[in-house]
Amino acid sequence: MLxxxxxxxxxxxxxxxxxxxxxxxxxxxxxxLGASGAGKSTLLAVANGLLKPxxxxxxxxxxxxxLGRRARRRQQARIGTLWQDLRLIEELTVQQNLxxxxxxxxxxxxxxxxxxxxxxxxxxxxxxxxxDLDPSLLGAPVAALSGGQRQxxxxxxxxxxxxxxxxxxxxxxSLDPRLAADLLQLLLALAEPPKALLLSLHRPDLxxxxxxxxxxxxxxxxxxxxxxxxxxxxxxxxxGGSGA
Amino acid sequence: xxxxxxxxxxxxxLVLVPLLxxxxxxxxxxxGELIGRFLLAAVQPSLDPLVLRSLLGGVxxxxxxxxxxWSASLVIGVLLGAASSRTVWRTLGGHPWPxxxxxxxxxxxRSIHELIWGLILLQLLGLQPVVAVLAIALPFGALVARVxxxxxxxxxxxxxxxxxxxxxxxxxALLTALGPPLLPGLLSYGGYRLECALRSATLLGVFGLGxxxxxxxxxxxxxxxxxxxxxxxxxxxxxxTLEAGVARLRRRWLMPPRLGLAAGGVGRRGREMVLALLVLVPLxLVVARALGVxxxxxxxxxxxxxxxxxDWAAVAALPWPALVGxxxxxxLVAACLAVGLAPLQWLLVAPWPAMKALMxxxxxxxxxxxxxxxxxxxxxxxxxxxxxxxxxLGLHNLGILGRLLLESxxxxxxxxEQALLGAGSGARQxxxxxxxxxxxxxxxxxxxxxxxxxxxxxxxxxxxxxTGLGSQLMESLxxxxxxxxxxxxxxxxxxxxxxEELSDRARHRLLEGNGSPEAAPSQLGIST
Numbered sequence: 001m002l003x004x005x006x007x008x009x010x011x012x013x014x015x016x017x018x019x020x021x022x023x024x025x026x027x028x029x030x031x032x033l034g035a036s037g038a039g040k041s042t043l044l045a046v047a048n049g050l051l052k053p054x055x056x057x058x059x060x061x062x063x064x065x066x067l068g069r070r071a072r073r074r075q076q077a078r079i080g081t082l083w084q085d086l087r088l089i090e091e092l093t094v095q096q097n098l099x100x101x102x103x104x105x106x107x108x109x110x111x112x113x114x115x116x117x118x119x120x121x122x123x124x125x126x127x128x129x130x131x132d133l134d135p136s137l138l139g140a141p142v143a144a145l146s147g148g149q150r151q152x153x154x155x156x157x158x159x160x161x162x163x164x165x166x167x168x169x170x171x172x173x174s175l176d177p178r179l180a181a182d183l184l185q186l187l188l189a190l191a192e193p194p195k196a197l198l199l200s201l202h203r204p205d206l207x208x209x210x211x212x213x214x215x216x217x218x219x220x221x222x223x224x225x226x227x228x229x230x231x232x233x234x235x236x237x238x239x240g241g242s243g244a
Numbered sequence: 245x246x247x248x249x250x251x252x253x254x255x256x257x258l259v260l261v262p263l264l265x266x267x268x269x270x271x272x273x274x275x276g277e278l279i280g281r282f283l284l285a286a287v288q289p290s291l292d293p294l295v296l297r298s299l300l301g302g303v304x305x306x307x308x309x310x311x312x313x314w315s316a317s318l319v320i321g322v323l324l325g326a327a328s329s330r331t332v333w334r335t336l337g338g339h340p341w342p343x344x345x346x347x348x349x350x351x352x353x354r355s356i357h358e359l360i361w362g363l364i365l366l367q368l369l370g371l372q373p374v375v376a377v378l379a380i381a382l383p384f385g386a387l388v389a390r391v392x393x394x395x396x397x398x399x400x401x402x403x404x405x406x407x408x409x410x411x412x413x414x415x416x417a418l419l420t421a422l423g424p425p426l427l428p429g430l431l432s433y434g435g436y437r438l439e440c441a442l443r444s445a446t447l448l449g450v451f452g453l454g455x456x457x458x459x460x461x462x463x464x465x466x467x468x469x470x471x472x473x474x475x476x477x478x479x480x481x482x483x484x485t486l487e488a489g490v491a492r493l494r495r496r497w498l499m500p501p502r503l504g505l506a507a508g509g510v511g512r513r514g515r516e517m518v519l520a521l522l523v524l525v526p527l528x529l530v531v532a533r534a535l536g537v538x539x540x541x542x543x544x545x546x547x548x549x550x551x552x553x554x555d556w557a558a559v560a561a562l563p564w565p566a567l568v569g570x571x572x573x574x575x576l577v578a579a580c581l582a583v584g585l586a587p588l589q590w591l592l593v594a595p596w597p598a599m600k601a602l603m604x605x606x607x608x609x610x611x612x613x614x615x616x617x618x619x620x621x622x623x624x625x626x627x628x629x630x631x632x633x634x635x636x637l638g639l640h641n642l643g644i645l646g647r648l649l650l651e652s653x654x655x656x657x658x659x660x661e662q663a664l665l666g667a668g669s670g671a672r673q674x675x676x677x678x679x680x681x682x683x684x685x686x687x688x689x690x691x692x693x694x695x696x697x698x699x700x701x702x703x704x705x706x707x708x709x710x711t712g713l714g715s716q717l718m719e720s721l722x723x724x725x726x727x728x729x730x731x732x733x734x735x736x737x738x739x740x741x742x743x744e745e746l747s748d749r750a751r752h753r754l755l756e757g758n759g760s761p762e763a764a765p766s767q768l769g770i771s772t
Contacts, residue, residue, distance in 0.1 A: 091682060
């Protein structure tokens with residue numbers, strides 16, 4: 001599904017990522033654990049193709065990033081990302097935001113028409129219903145939504161993209177514990193096989209439900225093992241000072 | 245079925261359709277070879293020391309006129325601004341009606357373009373440097389006064405009330421409570437006005453008031469394109485230096501100080517600002533001396549030629565509906581062109597960084613190049629008329645709007661655009677949805693304001709003929725038919741005030757209740 005080999009991303013002083021290997025199989029749910037600044041966001045940016053590593057290989061569904069613009073866009077359309085800051089377009093309606101996830105497949109007529117009339121309402125309503133949101137929200141401007149609704153609309157947009165690989169960058173960071181647990185269950189449930197999920201976290205208390213954990217420290221993979229095998233010592237090393 | 249904001253900002257570009265359909269009928273193409281020579285000369289400007297020396301002298305005179313006119317406009321603006329503020333009158337213990345009255349009176353000098361001021365003063369005072377300085381200072385001063393008064397009346401008054409309650413005398417309380425919060429707005433707007441003053445000084449030169457503008461027009465008319473480009477590149481260098489300097493000062497003085505530096509920051513910035521103001525005064529005197537501006541010259545104006553008796557019948561016989569109609573049409577076409585083309589051009593070049601750099605250079609040249617010169621250049625290819633004038637005016641304002649669009653879009657950050665790119669959308673689609681959507685309303689609101697400015701500016705392209713009030717005014721000025729001039733200026737002012745009212749309303753509608761409340765006022769703060 002996703003294969004990264006020997007990834008290196010230079011930084012100002014130390015490299016942001018160094019010799020990182022990662023393999024994600026269909027149906028797998030993997031948590032990316034590490035302190036802030038460990039390189040989790042950088043790794044996700046490499047995984048969704050926004051950042052080109054200085055060295056190393058990226059394979060999406062076994063294929064390297066295409067050179068042609070069009071083919072490359074098709075590949076990226078199959079990777080959905082949930083951003084910590086959501087990145088919804090405040091000025092547009094919920095439906096226009098959901099449809100923005102289809103731009104990779106749309107030509108200019110539909111790109112412009114989406115800004116004028118409601119397009120593909122049934123498909124949009126469907127993703128909203130999957131997230132327990134009322135389809136009557138479709139016409140509302142995003143700026144008018146509550147915090148919880150926005151979070152769900154952002155997930156709905158990711159689903160509307162129909163991705164096979166789901167990436168999420170600290171989606172639980174700014175939520176209270178109960179909301180965070182609910183949202184995590186939702187994301188885990190959405191990543192049904194053959195979809196795969198890679199989710200970055202900085203709190204180690206939410207690992208239940210994942211298949212594997214990858215610990216990242218100072219741009220390097222410190223460990224990679226099943227959730228059951230992650231113990232306190234390992235976490236102490238992951239979050240410990242600069243270490244020897 | 246209201247189009248979403250990003251689509252709304254592209255709709256004005258539809259004016260291209262009728263424009264392109266009409267173009268063939270206006271095309272004579274007689275000067276095609278000249279246009280080729282003109283374009284080629286851009287990369288081989290004249291480096292002749294004699295030419296350069298004369299052009300540098302011209303730049304100096306233009307810059308001097310701009311700085312003097314600008315400084316005077318700030319002084320006038322601050323004084324009149326305070327005098328037309330309701331808060332100030334109320335605090336001084338009076339009724340706010342004098343503020344209202346002054347505000348209305350100031351609308352008149354503001355609604356008359358600096359070129360009209362320049363040409364009328366030229367008739368009254370004869371050709372001397374003070375004419376250009378006054379022509380800039382008067383309308384700009386009235387504009388600054390309005391902005392200052394608006395700023396003063398929207399500032400929170402708690403601090404003022406607290407000081408008054410503590411027994412501070414009114415003038416001291418006003419200065420202490422309202423002075424510091426006024427400063428950022430004044431600096432930001434003042435910096436922007438300096439750039440406008442440089443553009444205006446160049447424009448006035450094109451109409452014979454001296455400086456680089458005059459040289460540009462002469463080289464253009466004698467088809468010395470290589471010398472023309474030397475002047476243009478020089479002016480571009482000056483303009484970009486000025487813009488960068490103003491932006492730098494704005495950042496240094498107005499940006500919230502970074503963490504940890506806050507303690508020392510405020511006092512230091514305050515001292516620097518006062519120092520800069522103190523330097524400005526002797527600098528102004530030196531510049532005035534170098535230019536030969538003498539205030540005493542104002543007192544001994546040359547005797548006017550004996551004025552003929554007014555011929556009101558002839559004034560009434562002017563084709564008023566047609567004049568007003570063409571002026572409005574010219575404004576609308578030029579405004580649509582400028583507002584719609586900026587995002588469209590950006591969308592077209594989005595996938596190629598090199599093309600984007602080229603577009604920015606083009607915009608810089610367009611806002612620098614005085615519209616009447618563009619009009620003269622277009623006459624090599626097109627018939628004189630409304631279309632040619634609209635193109636000249638529209639292209640000039642495109643340069644201004646384009647820069648504003650780029651700046652405000654960059655300020656809003658790239659996160660949304662990145663998110664769309666990451667999901668596989670194309671560079672142009674991501675730009676439209678992720679970058680342009682968040683700034684669309686503020687941009688359109690600025691466009692509405694700009695349209696109002698363009699209405700005033702229609703006079704500067706009057707020389708290509710058949711453009712309504714502007715060209716009629718030029719004609720009446722050259723025959724010094726003072727009765728016609730009076731009537732034309734009055735109608736122009738009336739039209740501008742009406743336009744101002746309409747554009748204000750459009751702006752409020754665009755900005756009310758829309759997603760970006762924090763972006764909009766700051767946008768307009770620089771621009772009103």
